[in-house]
Amino acid sequence: MTHFGYFNGTVLPADQIGVGVTDLSLLRGYGLFDYFLTYNGRPFQWDWYWERFANSAMCMHLPLPITKEEGYQIVMDLIERSGQPDVALRFVMTGGYAPDSITIRKPNLLIMSEDIHPTAPQQYADGIRVILDEYVREMAEVKSTDYKRLILLADEIRAAGAQDVLFCKDGEISELSRSNFFIVKGEKLITPDRHILRGITRRTVIQLARTDFEVEERPVLLSELYDADEAFTTSSTKKVLPIVQVGDLTIADSKPGPKSAWLLSQFNELVTRW
Amino acid sequence: MTHFGYFNGTVLPADQIGVGVTDLSLLRGYGLFDYFLTYNGRPFQWDWYWERFANSAMCMHLPLPITKEEGYQIVMDLIERSGQPDVALRFVMTGGYAPDSITIRKPNLLIMSEDIHPTAPQQYADGIRVILDEYVREMAEVKSTDYKRLILLADEIRAAGAQDVLFCKDGEISELSRSNFFIVKGEKLITPDRHILRGITRRTVIQLARTDFEVEERPVLLSELYDADEAFTTSSTKKVLPIVQVGDLTIADSKPGPKSAWLLSQFNELVTRW
Known part of the structure; x- marks a missing residue:
């Protein structure tokens, strides 16, 4: 099965996404993420996860580039593309591309589905x-x-x-x-x-x-x-x-x-x- | 002027390099770097910078994928390709690609030239x-x-x-x-x-x-x-x-x-x- 990812508005197979070399997570460790599972094809506790993701972004001074509704649509699209009944979803938001290697201009947002690794x-x-x-x-x-x-x-x-x-x-x-x-x-x-x-x-x-x-x-x-x-x-x-x-x-x-x-x-x- | 970058053995214009989405700097903030300038086209204090870079890598349990001599050759090649008399060089080494999102397997190494931003x-x-x-x-x-x-x-x-x-x-x-x-x-x-x-x-x-x-x-x-x-x-x-x-x-x-x-x-x- 192929997992897909959304990166700044474009959806691609996850292994074809490339993050540029001036990204502040790469240069300065400046990033946040969230991670949740689906059950019966639906994101578990979506409201709570989105709330936490939005709060992490605010604490790290990063404006959200999408609304909650857009996030939900992206998630449902990625679940469908995965072809799997249940998946994990990972949101990663970084300080974005910084030509001067330090200043935040516009965050990079990556959302991707992944295999679930259940506890043995x-x-x-x-x-x-x-x-x-x-x-x-x-x-x-x-x-x-x-x-x-x-x-x-x-x-x-x-x-x-x-x-x-x-x-x-x-x-x-x-x-x-x-x-x-x-x-x-x-x-x-x-x-x-x-x-x-x-x-x-x-x-x-x-x-x-x-x-x-x-x-x-x-x-x-x-x-x-x-x-x-x-x-x-x-x-x-x-x-x-x-x-x-x-x-x-x-x-x-x-x-x-x-x-x-x-x-x-x-x-x-x-x-x-x- | 175009700056070039070396990424895991391949040299490309820096803006064409894409880092994959399972990189541990992106997912887990796991990376180190170093940065130095050239004067008269030669890397300043190269011996000391390499020593520090190698020490940072050791402290972060990352094996160096190149020798000091290979590093020097890469640096001199990037300086020449930049077409500029003097540049900054940035080394970035991350925990590499982790399909399980947490375990180090093989580091990713990026070396690129950049414009110098002198202090006013x-x-x-x-x-x-x-x-x-x-x-x-x-x-x-x-x-x-x-x-x-x-x-x-x-x-x-x-x-x-x-x-x-x-x-x-x-x-x-x-x-x-x-x-x-x-x-x-x-x-x-x-x-x-x-x-x-x-x-x-x-x-x-x-x-x-x-x-x-x-x-x-x-x-x-x-x-x-x-x-x-x-x-x-x-x-x-x-x-x-x-x-x-x-x-x-x-x-x-x-x-x-x-x-x-x-x-x-x-x-x-x-x-x-x-």
Whole structure:
């Protein structure tokens, strides 16, 4: 199957799109993105994703070159061209072409469909391990393209037999490299509320959880992991994925817990009906 | 005049080069660069620039796809094709194409010539103003493409009638957005030695200064500006450029000082003979 991409008004097979060499993401790392899946051929939580994309653009002083309605039309067109029942969609917006290599004039906007890379069933069955890293993302609330830290840590994560990294600065937990973090304690569902990207799956899970949990969105300390019943991470591709080890610390009995499983089943039910 | 670029082994007019949409600088901000000028048609301080480029690549876990000698041949070819007596050269290396949008496989290397944008003579005559920003660059010693902070501050710099920003974190000065920082006190030339990019012009100026100054490379506090005789910044295009105001603070009598002028003349003499 060929994926197509929209780039500044033109739609082409994605592998035929070329970004020019004065683009500010290439020269200066100046870009933002967003990413979501479709279910039953429809973009999941489109309103929330568009809202976040527009907010990231505003925070990075980039005017949106298209309206929400135009964005939706482009997305539906790309889904149809992909010939696949469900795809991932990636929005990438950069500072645009800068002949002086530094000044924003007009952003470049790329929207493309991609294959979905679902999380392996074994990871849900076993839970994942994460390493700890003393770090907090700059401008974490903006979905910028700044992922240097994760790529630099790739070898360390692999060497530890882990799947990801949990960022923690001065004893306070923020998020994983590309997903949010939750702990369960009794009837409480607790998740950090600052220095994080406000994940759409996080938001969906909080909404689903309200019937059965007391939800606390607040700063979360690393020390709170010691008596957590369960921990999990959320993202569009991970959904609700149990975490059984953080650094040297085993969470509960190092097996995925029932409350994470229940939230995952609620999430799966929602997307099946989407 | 047309500038040419080398991209992964192929040389084309720079405006005909297209970078594919799975490049990790576009998707994840994962890139590094270097930049230097030629004088009398020859790359200035080539050995030092290559050494820094190779070090940045190593720090970002990217294997160099060419040798130093090949790099030199490419540079000399691009200079000749430009048809100009002197040009700027930009090296950009990214994490390469990542079909999974995150894993490094093979870097992309771009080398291109550009017009030189010399600093206006009036700026040397008047000196420049900079705003202060509570910030320190991540991995400052690596010439990564992470310049989000500067681009976000562009409006604030303009509104303040300033030309650049000086980064200062917890009372300690590091560097300007794209150049190093020096102060003069009596016979002492003082410059920060940590949280900085180790500028080649900085290194050249320190070398030139040793005959007439006692050079101190060490942490520099913001409070030391209050009794500085002079301040200036160094970069390949700024050379030795006086700073007469930092935030609300006027340096000495707000006029460029004689020692900055002497160092600039020494620098100009060196490059004229290059």
